[in-house]
Amino acid sequence: MKRIYILSDGTGQSALNIMKAALLQFEDPQVKFTIYSMVDKLDKLKAILEHARVDNGFVAFTTVIKEFRETIHKFCHENGILHYDILGPPIDKLEEFLGRKAMESPGVLRKVDEKYFKRIDAVEFTLSHDDGKIVTGLDEADIIVLGLSRTSKTPTSFFLAQQGFKVVNIPLVPEVPIPEEVFKVDPNKVVCLIMDPEVLQKVRTARLKHYKTQSKYNDMRKIFEEVEFVYELIRKNRRWHIVDTTNKSIEETAREIIHSVFGRDMEL
Numbered sequence: 001m002k003r004i005y006i007l008s009d010g011t012g013q014s015a016l017n018i019m020k021a022a023l024l025q026f027e028d029p030q031v032k033f034t035i036y037s038m039v040d041k042l043d044k045l046k047a048i049l050e051h052a053r054v055d056n057g058f059v060a061f062t063t064v065i066k067e068f069r070e071t072i073h074k075f076c077h078e079n080g081i082l083h084y085d086i087l088g089p090p091i092d093k094l095e096e097f098l099g100r101k102a103m104e105s106p107g108v109l110r111k112v113d114e115k116y117f118k119r120i121d122a123v124e125f126t127l128s129h130d131d132g133k134i135v136t137g138l139d140e141a142d143i144i145v146l147g148l149s150r151t152s153k154t155p156t157s158f159f160l161a162q163q164g165f166k167v168v169n170i171p172l173v174p175e176v177p178i179p180e181e182v183f184k185v186d187p188n189k190v191v192c193l194i195m196d197p198e199v200l201q202k203v204r205t206a207r208l209k210h211y212k213t214q215s216k217y218n219d220m221r222k223i224f225e226e227v228e229f230v231y232e233l234i235r236k237n238r239r240w241h242i243v244d245t246t247n248k249s250i251e252e253t254a255r256e257i258i259h260s261v262f263g264r265d266m267e268l
Helices: 013-023 042-055 066-079 088-098 114-128 153-162 180-184 197-211 220-236 250-262
Strands: 002-008 031-036 058-062 083-085 143-147 167-171 190-194 241-244
Touching: 002 013, 002 042, 013 031, 013 058, 042 066, 058 066, 066 083, 114 153, 114 167, 143 153, 143 220, 143 250, 153 167, 153 250, 190 220, 190 250, 197 220, 241 250
Parallel strands: 002 031, 002 058, 058 083, 143 167, 143 190, 190 241
Antiparallel strands: none
């Protein structure tokens, strides 16, 4: 069993996520992670590296302090340890690009700041406006998501909320009128989610099996009618956006929504 050492002056979660994503490309990689977070002393760092040497481990690290990065590189090169610097190269390139030195301040990412509270507000707003529960206060929303049942409205909305966007999501049902408030807001904020009818039928069929009930919910004729209903809405409201969620991850759908509503140039 091989061992991957994660070293960080923060939580180490970023390094862990990246290594796990990379390991997905290997069938049964047979590795264990040893995570060292909040590494803030050189002697502590050197002791951890010594453990990695004894284990013949792989070292992946995220530290913003240049002296720490140089120490890790030097030790690993001298002892033949495979290692990967996750933060160093982008920090160095950004210093060159921005023409200024990095602060080398561990924990900046964890600071409770204005953006943190903005995300909290966004999540609370989105929770209260989930699935058409509340249709007032739409002017406060950054994004209004409309969509047929099982087109990923709720998970996409909450993913967007975690990025700091206030989202209202409203189900589209041909027999149920759309709240008038939707037609009074800036149309650029409105996004309709659609899905390929055959894929949508499979998703709904799986849902029905979970609840073990009989319904026309997954009837193909009904689904085609619902999809046509959405396209007719778009034809009548040409400034609304349409996003196809077919076989897309929540992250891909959210990214496409952000690009549609705000464009690709987003400020931090």
